[in-house]
Amino acid sequence: LGYILHELTKSSITRADVLKKGTQLKLLIKLNNLTAVFKPMRYSRNYSVNGLPYEGYDRHNGEIASYHISRILNMKRAPPVVGRLIDLRLEIIPVATRRLKKTFFVKNGTNTCFLGECLYCKTKSDAACGIGNFMEGAMVLWLPGNYTLEKFRHPWSRTYNINKKAKWEAQNNEVNYCNIIKDVPRYKTGPLLLDIIDTCLFDYIIGNADRHHYERFYGDNNSMLILLDNAKSFGNPNFDEESILAPLLQCKIIRKTTAERLAILKQGTLTRILKAVLASDPLAPILTNHHLVAVNRRLDNILFYLSVDEYKYV
Structure with missing residues (x-):
């Protein structure tokens, strides 16, 4: 590396x-x-x-x-x-x-x-x-040419039309959108739905509300979800886009290892590590202190959500 x-x-x-x-x-x-x-x-x-x-x-x-x-x-x-x-x-x-x-x-x-x-x-x-x-x-x-990626529409993608809600945004007490997604063959088995939950946590922390598609390695039904195109992040340190967490909040499921990792990184640990790592980049400083504060705050928000509702840890 x-x-x-x-x-x-x-x-x-x-x-x-x-x-x-x-x-x-x-x-x-x-x-x-x-x-x-x-x-x-x-x-x-x-x-x-x-x-x-x-x-x-x-x-x-x-x-x-x-x-x-x-x-x-x-x-x-x-x-x-x-x-x-x-x-x-x-x-x-x-x-x-x-x-x-x-x-x-x-x-x-x-x-x-x-x-x-x-x-x-x-x-x-x-x-x-x-x-x-x-x-x-x-x-x-850029991934070597022998790796072929397959692109899919993200099930929690936005309409990019302020006058039209996506299906997941229109969820009500009678319809659980996540249950609909769980019936889609690619999400019924394998790691993909949990990868999507992981990704929404990652996107929430970095402030990326633009995950409209995702990629996996072609022909591998157990392929991980690859985190490409993360540059629509760190736009506004004073605002947290809660809708990014919709997969977590609607599905009420999370990897146990992910939850344990998040807990370890609380109380400023995440940003202390991040600040140290970013200091070695040729363009340092990479983030302002306002963005580092936002990262800590968003992690705390996730841990709060996990503490006030019942989630399935797998």
């Missing part, structure tokens, strides 16, 4: 291309021995994203912090991530593909920017810009 993180942040970039997959601006980066996704910095550390819980650009520092939180929680299902400061003029433009290179421009006379290609990459106002030629970003390991 140390080798991978070192290569992601230090290895020479041999090719850079657009990555059309998804709605957010990012690059596909080839290194000497690895391939990575580069998620550029869009906000300063202390910027607070307000509005709907899934609004805003990806947060590169959120992707970095989320990876380490997944490991601290013993949910080791996220690809390795590390911060990197890139010189766009020296490291990207010389090895950029033609379709990426043509999207570069200079803003305010000094700042190098690129628009790339993505669903929301429409005008220059959507571009990512460095400070001068330098740009921070998160380097996310």
Whole structure:
């Protein structure tokens, strides 16, 4: 793991291309021995994203912090991530593909920017810009080609329409949405439903309300749920989106090992470990103190929910 993180942040970039997959601006980066996704910095550390819980650009520092939180929680299902400061003029433009290179421009006379290609990459106002030629970003390991992923709609996904509730949001005393999900073959047996519960706990702690799909290894019915795309996290440290916990609160089930791990990390232990780990990232500091306080508060909220209702521990 140390080798991978070192290569992601230090290895020479041999090719850079657009990555059309998804709605957010990012690059596909080839290194000497690895391939990575580069998620550029869009906000300063202390910027607070307000509005709907899934609004805003990806947060590169959120992707970095989320990876380490997944490991601290013993949910080791996220690809390795590390911060990197890139010189766009020296490291990207010389090895950029033609379709990426043509999207570069200079803003305010000094700042190098690129628009790339993505669903929301429409005008220059959507571009990512460095400070001068330098740009921070998160380097996310791209899984080797021999691993094929299968994508599924998350059963607790949002409608992304403020005038339309999802089925899980419309649950009432007569209909238990979780019981409906338990009748779906892929959730009846195996670890998947418990993985979804784990994931909602992870997402709640990092403040990610944008888990609309999930991925598993193709053809393996017992495959773990992989924690990809965690950058819609750490947007607003002053707000906790309780609806993220819907799978836990509606199903009333949790892994015993997960509950035990959460209990160990209370009283500031989680953030003490997190702060120490993040201090070694090349872009440190990764999170503001406000976000560290939010992490502790959200963990306490989860433990409170577990204490005031009856849950099945498996």
